[in-house]
Amino acid sequence: MTTITDILKLPRYSDIKLLTSPEQVDANKTIQSVEISETPDIEHYIPADVLLLTTAMSYTNDQQGLISLIDSLIRAKAVGLGIKTGRFIGEVDPAVIAYAEKVGFPLIDIPNTYSLGSLLHQLLNKIWGTRYEEISFALDIQKKFFSLLVQNANNQVVINKLSEIVKTPIILLNPFKEIMDSSKQFNQSGNPAQHYVNQIVQTMQEMPKENDSFIINGPKGHEVQISIIPIRVHTYFPHYLVIVNPEQIPYPISSFAIDQAAMVLSFVLFKNEKVSESQQSIATEHFKELIDYHSGPTPSARSFELNMKHGYLLSDHYQVVHVFDEAALEDAMPHLQQEERLVLASQWLQKHVPDYFANGLVLFFGVSKETVILVQRETADLDEQLMAMRSRLHENLDIQLIFSVGNPYTDWKRINQSYTEAKQVFEERKSNLQTQPILHYKDKGMVQLFHHLEKNEVRFFCENVLKDFAYPKEPALVELRKTLTVYLGAQCEIASAASALFVHRNTVKYRILRCEEILGHAVNSPSHSLNLRLALALSDENS
CATH class of the missing domain: 3.30.70.270 (Reverse transcriptase/Diguanylate cyclase domain)
Structure with missing residues (x-):
């Protein structure tokens, strides 16, 4: 990871100066590449995070044009602009410097003694060398974590090892955003992991999906930077690696190194999950055997x-x-x-x-x-x-x-x-x-026997037995059907039916007489009561 600040600290570049005030601009953004251009419309031809070098020959007679160049570089997400002075322009106009400070964009003064081509190669070698160191470190981390995987290390061991490497607290959450494990720093009194997780869960619900870094309050009320890294054990419902104070992670640990650790952690979680499923399947198989044994028509002689x-x-x-x-x-x-x-x-x-x-x-x-x-x-x-x-x-x-x-x-x-x-x-x-x-x-008792019949056949049976009570719509018929159902359920006892319906006994007597008039027979006769009960149950199911 190389920044403008890192470059200016090197003795070999001691004569290269930052024109803008360090308090006014951010000179600590990572430089991903360096390019040379004299073209005013460079905005559409450079990648993000680039440091642009120029002689400013196009602005010899009009340095105000540099302001438009600065605006275009900001839109292109460039890191800064290095201007070689002493050839086409003697020095950068103070108005241009003031504007750059106003918009927070770093300007660098490169003396005329430098060849921009040579400086380009030197800076790229510095950036590539840094990347090589970061990649080498990341692969070393990957090797260490794969070793833990081979050794069947549990989640706690992996989390503590990662925390030890990045030198900052770490929490592992399951897809339900519950704590699975946390690093040793949270064992201290007054620093509970759950305090962080409560705020993290609330913030994750409120923030846009693409955000993976945000600020929460620590146990003592101070602001704490949080970074969230999804761990893909499942395709749609990830686990989450929570890194506390990611800004304090020392060089040469990069996001690539952490991604390598997260990838290995996903294998560890997957392996542990499959081991757990295997253990659980034994209990499930015993349950299946239990069901099969006692559901069989003739249980075997062996004991179970x-x-x-x-x-x-x-x-x-x-x-x-x-x-x-x-x-x-x-x-x-x-x-x-x-x-x-x-x-x-x-x-x-x-x-x-x-x-x-x-x-x-x-x-x-x-x-x-x-x-x-x-x-x-x-x-x-x-x-x-x-x-x-x-x-x-x-x-x-x-x-x-x-x-x-x-x-x-x-x-x-x-x-x-x-x-x-x-x-x-x-x-x-x-x-x-x-x-x-x-x-x-x-x-459902006997009702179950009718499930293989067509609905039309069941409806015909119900209407034939119950007449107007089969599928009543009128309130009076609905009330009579209810009384008939309760009366039969009370074994045709007037007092019990009246108590269940909260009405007088004479009311029940009158309603049952009305039912018998409609049905054309007595409801308590053995030859009819079974059919009535069955038809009432079936018409309830199919209403």
Whole structure:
């Protein structure tokens, strides 16, 4: 990294002077290249971060034209302008110098003793030599970090090593912007990493996407420069390397060197993630075996027990919750971004489910990208806890979880039944695109037998049995249908039905008589009540 200030400090260039005041201009921008030109319209022919050298021969009789040249160089994002004096112009007009100071653009006086061609080569050699040193250092860093990768170093070791090299604090965030690891500097009291992360997350939400550097307040209220580097373990949802006080990173460490370290870190994170997935898959395979064993028509003679090593627990409560992402609900084959969302949702649940369910077990199915939570302790506020998880994840990443819940059972040998119910709820919500956050399994009894029939056949049956009560629109018929449903549910007991409807017994009697008039038969006769119950349930489903 070479700047105008660096060049002017070299003894060999002691007679080259900065014409503009150092307090008025920034002479510390990195020079990427050096060029010579005598063309006034050079703006469109030079790269950014260039130091331009000129004899100013085009401005011998009109130095005011240099002001327009300065403006064009600023637009081209040039670093500065070196003018050789003593040949075409004796000295630079003070008005030009004053203007350059006003706009913050460095002007350099090059004595007539210099050949611009020779100076060009000398400066380029200096810049290229610096780049060689930076690249050499970056490759050395890459070698060190690949060595850590081979040695199976964990994230903490890699972060501490990088912090030691760049001599500044570092924080590693996961895609949910939660702290994975932080360097040793944050172990000190009064310097918590979470303080920085809280401000970083808020700033990242507010700032433009292209910004990767910004200012936050430190624990003591002082301003702290922050640099954010995405680590691409996933295509769409990166991890983040947070560098605190990047301006203090010493030479010859360059952004290229840090990029090399970030690249190796991405391999370390990917490897560690795959190791974690491999360990989790063992628990998932045991779950599949458990489901297959107890779902089979004739269980084999061998015994099958819960494997406590994988988080299973002997309990009197087992309930399966199927978890999916609302955005992926419509697609039979989720695309890559949606698959990543499902994988990340499962990873987040692995970490945070214990905060909500004691001894909850998270299982991930790699092929279908579905997640299952096995609740192994009775939870009175199950729905509230699921909604709390959904809300918390959505705050950290744009994922909206949906839950399909099976019934609870007291025997672990019936986990397969709870799983089958949860899966059935999910398949139904998928076919009907039901996006409610939580759906519970409801036992349909005999209604299930009619699912293979055409809707028209079911409708004909309902209308034939219920007459005007099949799909009523008029309020009076709706009220009579409700009374009929409650009456049958109360085993045709007038008192129980009246209590459930909050009406007088005589009102129930009158309504049931009206129902019997419309239906043409008594509603409590064994030959009719079963058909009535079934038709009421089916017409509810298909209304």
